[in-house]
Amino acid sequence: MIKTVGLGAFALTFGCSADGQKAPAGGGAYVLPKLPYAYDALAPGIDEGVLRIHHTKHHAGYVKGLKTTLQKLEAARTSGDMSQIKALSRALAFHGSGHVLHSLYWTSMTPGGSSAPGGALGTMIARDFGSFDAFKTQFLAASKKVEGSGWGVLAYEPMGGKLVVLQAEKHQNLAIWGVTPLMVCDVWEHAYYDQYQNRRADYVDAFFKLVDWPGVAKRLATVVG
């Protein structure tokens, strides 16, 4: 049975195909997803120009980098030349994680934002962080204090069956293996500098007001059943 969960234009398909394989979340290909809103729809929190360049240049660059890296790895296997394996493995994690996180970043936001979550998501946040306000304090602090370029991440950790807040450095560092990211805040300078200059904290506060909590709740439902 195929169940499609619409996350704006970034539709994720879950379920099993005829051979029992779970359908890939990205549709089986690495492509730049369309934004689920217009480039000017998040203003004034995030300006049109910032969003347009971020999506069409930066995210597109990670998609291209991921595909190029996979091609180089295939060539290395064909030739048997593994001399570049260290750099290629790093590039695979970097561009692959960049593509995953940016795809999620666009759908972490919705024009006008949304109110704090209730339902199963609200209950889990209260259970795992103490309260929504306590979660918010931790998420904002984590996002604002990433060292260098990186991300603030709300994720579901399946071993403990709980929600966690992570900082990611670059795209691929400081994760727990196996988590499912549910909501992410990009704090690379390219995400805000043209609008906020060095005021990363102001950008993070603006991002948080744009979070699409119903969308986050849908993502959680796909991993906790």
Ligand code: MN3
């Ligand atoms: Mn970015």
